[in-house]
Amino acid sequence: MKTLHHKARRTALRSAAVVVFACALPLTARAQSISYFYVAPVSAIQAAFGSVSAADTGVMDVGYAHKEVTAANEAKFKAAAPANLVKTYDDYKAGTPLRKRLNEILSISGGKCDITVALVDDRTGVSANSRFADMPRGDGARYVWPAASVTGKLANGRYRGFIGLGTCAADSITNTEAGGWKSWEGTICHETMHTQFVGEKTKWGSVAITYGGDGSHWYSELLGEQQLPFEEGLGTLFGAVDNPEWNSKALVPFFRRSDERYHLESWSVLAGSPELNKAPRKEEDADPPDNSKPGRYAIYSYKWKDVPGFYILFNENTSTGFHYFFWKYTAANSDSALAMIRKSAGAMFTDLHKRDLAYDVNRLALQMEDYASTPAGRTAKTAGTLTSSMFPYALLDLITHFGLTEAQYKRELLVNYPDRVPKAEADYFTRRDAVKQLVQGDLNGSPIEIEHAVQAVRDYFRTPDTILATGN
Ligand SMILES: [Zn+2]
Numbered sequence: 001m002k003t004l005h006h007k008a009r010r011t012a013l014r015s016a017a018v019v020v021f022a023c024a025l026p027l028t029a030r031a032q033s034i035s036y037f038y039v040a041p042v043s044a045i046q047a048a049f050g051s052v053s054a055a056d057t058g059v060m061d062v063g064y065a066h067k068e069v070t071a072a073n074e075a076k077f078k079a080a081a082p083a084n085l086v087k088t089y090d091d092y093k094a095g096t097p098l099r100k101r102l103n104e105i106l107s108i109s110g111g112k113c114d115i116t117v118a119l120v121d122d123r124t125g126v127s128a129n130s131r132f133a134d135m136p137r138g139d140g141a142r143y144v145w146p147a148a149s150v151t152g153k154l155a156n157g158r159y160r161g162f163i164g165l166g167t168c169a170a171d172s173i174t175n176t177e178a179g180g181w182k183s184w185e186g187t188i189c190h191e192t193m194h195t196q197f198v199g200e201k202t203k204w205g206s207v208a209i210t211y212g213g214d215g216s217h218w219y220s221e222l223l224g225e226q227q228l229p230f231e232e233g234l235g236t237l238f239g240a241v242d243n244p245e246w247n248s249k250a251l252v253p254f255f256r257r258s259d260e261r262y263h264l265e266s267w268s269v270l271a272g273s274p275e276l277n278k279a280p281r282k283e284e285d286a287d288p289p290d291n292s293k294p295g296r297y298a299i300y301s302y303k304w305k306d307v308p309g310f311y312i313l314f315n316e317n318t319s320t321g322f323h324y325f326f327w328k329y330t331a332a333n334s335d336s337a338l339a340m341i342r343k344s345a346g347a348m349f350t351d352l353h354k355r356d357l358a359y360d361v362n363r364l365a366l367q368m369e370d371y372a373s374t375p376a377g378r379t380a381k382t383a384g385t386l387t388s389s390m391f392p393y394a395l396l397d398l399i400t401h402f403g404l405t406e407a408q409y410k411r412e413l414l415v416n417y418p419d420r421v422p423k424a425e426a427d428y429f430t431r432r433d434a435v436k437q438l439v440q441g442d443l444n445g446s447p448i449e450i451e452h453a454v455q456a457v458r459d460y461f462r463t464p465d466t467i468l469a470t471g472n
Contacts (some may be wrong), residue, residue, distance in 0.1 A: 004142060032103070032111040036069040038077050040121035048080030049073060050370060055232070060118065061130035069119070084170035084184075085119045091185065092117070096244065104338075105189060105238055108196040108345045111149065113159040115195060120144045122166040132164040143168035146187050148194035161195025163188075178249040186239020186246065193235030200352045202228045204269070213267025213297060214289035218260055219254065222276070222307070222314045224269030229356040233319025234345060240324055241338060247324065256401075256447035260301035267297055270314060279355050280306045304448070309403020313357055313412075321359055322399050325451075326364065326392060329458045332385045340367045340388040358412035361396050365389040365422035373469035381467050386442050388461035389468050394435050398453060401443060402436045423468040437458065 021081040045052045057065040069077045069089065078086045091098045106113065118132070125141030126134055133147035144166030151160045170184050177183035188426070202210045203225050210224040211217045223229045240247055254261060260282050269287070270276055281300045288297035304312075312318050323341055332338040344363035348354040368389035371377045380386035397409070404412065406429060413425060438456055442449035460466070 027110055032106045032114060034102075034115045034117060036092070036117050036119060037119075038081060038085070039064055039066045039118050040068050040081070041065075041124060044080060044121060048076050048227070050394045051076060052111065060120075061126050064120075064126070064130075066118070066236075081119065082121055082123065082167040082171075084174065085121065085165075085167050087181075088184070088188070090172060091188075098312055101185075101189055101238060101242065101450040102192050105192045105196060105340060108193070108342055109159065109198065109349045110346065112157070113161050115161045115192070117161060117327050118162070118164045120164060120166040126166075132166070135350065137168065140222065145169060146173075146191055148191040150198050151193045152198070158199050159195070161192070163191045165191075177246065179243040179245040181241040183239070183246055186236065186243050190232075190235035194231065194239055197349055197352075197355065199350055201231070203352065205448060209269065212265040212269070216427060217316065218263060219320075220315070221317070221319045222264045222268075222270050222302075222311055224314070226313045226357070227352050229314055229316035229353045230357060230360070232316035233321075234323060234341075236316070236320045237327065237341070240320065241327060241334070251317075251320060251324060252451060253280040254317055255450040258446040258448050260303050262298040262302040262304070262307050264302070264311075265297070266300065267295075270311065271300075273311065275308045276300075276302075276311060279308060293370050305401050305403075305443075307403075310412075311398035312400045312403065317389060318399055319357060322360075322395060325395055325399075325454045329393060329454055330368075330387050331384070332380070340364055351416045353416050356416070356436060357396050357413070358409075359416050359418065361392040362413060362418045362420075362422060362425070364392040365424045366420055368392070369424065369468055369470045370423055371404050372467055377469065381464060384462055384464075386462065386467055387458060388466040389422055389424040390428045390431065390456060390466060391461040393424055394432075394457045394461065395454065397432065397435065398439065398443075398450075398457060402432070408433070423470070427468060431466075 039060050040048070041063055042052060042057055042065045045067055049067050052065040052067065060066055067073070067124070079091070089345070090096075092102070092174065093099060106115075120126070120132065122144045125137070126132060126144060128134065128142060133145040134142040135145045137143050144164050146165055146169050148161060148163045150162070153159060166187065167305070169187070173187055174180050175183045179186070184392060201207055207228065208215045210228045212221070212224065214230075217223060240251060262272055264276060279302060281302045284299050286297055286299050316412070327334050327337045328339065344360050344367070347363050348359070366389075368387065368391070372381065372386060377386055382405050416470065435457055438460060439453040442453035442456065
């Protein structure tokens with residue numbers, strides 16, 4: 001994969017249900033309970049806990065056993081497990097900053113999803129047939145790739161998410177990614193988010209088809225639809241809000257790049273798009289992800305402005321960036337902006353058709369209009385700190401370089417039949433040209449002055465004549 005090293009590979013989403021523990025877990029409904037299993041080679045589990053039942057052996061992988069970790073045997077787990085698995089377990093405990101974030105994420109499904117976390121000592125490698133997503137290491141052994149899955153609705157009306165976390169990934173992400181441990185916590189947030197969107201994850205019926213030929217997704221990749229990248233990027237946001245180092249070293253620099261920052265596999269859904277085929281791009285042969293398949297495999301690379309605006313919606317960083325800028329710049333208190341994002345996501349949790357940025361814009365604008373008509377909103381308006389409900393429309397426009405035609409943008413906004421249409425939806429289009437002119441200098445720069453542009457647009461939408469309210 002010599003040509004792919006510069007594209008940070010992100011976590012995998014396991015489409016096949018791997019909730020093998022469900023039968024061993026209590027079926028009574030508990031509000032968003034989280035259970036933990038230590039998974040390690042059989043001899044390690046025996047040494048740690050004194051015994052291991054045959055029923056708990058070989059289920060997760062050949063040669064591996066598992067044991068539920070509870071307050072009663074926690075000390076034994078901690079004495080045996082690798083340091084970063086112990087630290088991960090402690091990080092999940094009630095009252096930690098991470099757990100506070102996780103509880104917020106778990107509210108997206110209304111607390112209807114219980115979680116099983118597998119903490120895996122995968123230092124000696126797992127098999128290709130394990131119950132986990134896996135990746136090859138430098139030494140050829142396979143290790144557990146952080147991944148999540150979620151069941152359909154269970155008999156008790158709840159859902160169960162499964163998250164696989166291995167110590168090899170914890171070590172490597174902590175040692176190599178900006179923010180260190182914060183980045184590992186961000187991975188946990190990302191995977192937890194995957195447990196909140198239930199039902200179909202992709203219109204293609206297969207995550208692998210959406211991801212393309214390599215079966216994996218990259219921050220920079222144009223994927224096979226909007227909905228899964230929306231979910232991927234939103235998941236990443238929940239870690240980003242607590243990882244300023246990652247934002248300043250990875251996320252924002254991506255949006256400042258004026259060179260070829262988007263990638264498309266020649267073996268992928270969008271490789272058949274006429275608009276992307278005729279757009280300026282670089283082309284580079286790469287090692288095929290599957291040598292058993294014939295044919296050439298290439299990676300196409302595009303500059304931001306050369307990707308037709310509509311197709312920027314197929315990239316997960318678009319979702320992360322949109323939500324990051326919304327979180328950071330909309331409200332005087334970023335927690336309240338994050339709460340709006342969560343509430344918007346809650347409207348999508350059972351319905352794939354709503355998981356896109358245009359629908360999100362609709363849900364965010366409605367909340368902003370409702371807020372503007374409250375006493376607190378009117379006070380903020382007087383103080384000049386209230387942001388117009390047109391801002392999310394402008395932010396999506398900005399991040400897609402105003403590249404959608406008005407007809408395309410309106411189609412995106414209406415396609416999933418929102419039950420309410422914000423006042424901002426019509427008003428924004430009377431101001432679109434003015435907003436575009438406001439930021440042309442920033443967007444034409446190299447580097448692209450994206451944060452300056454976002455702030456300029458936000459400031460424009462804090463002038464009192466732009467504020468819209470429902471009048472409720
Ligand atoms: Zn993911």
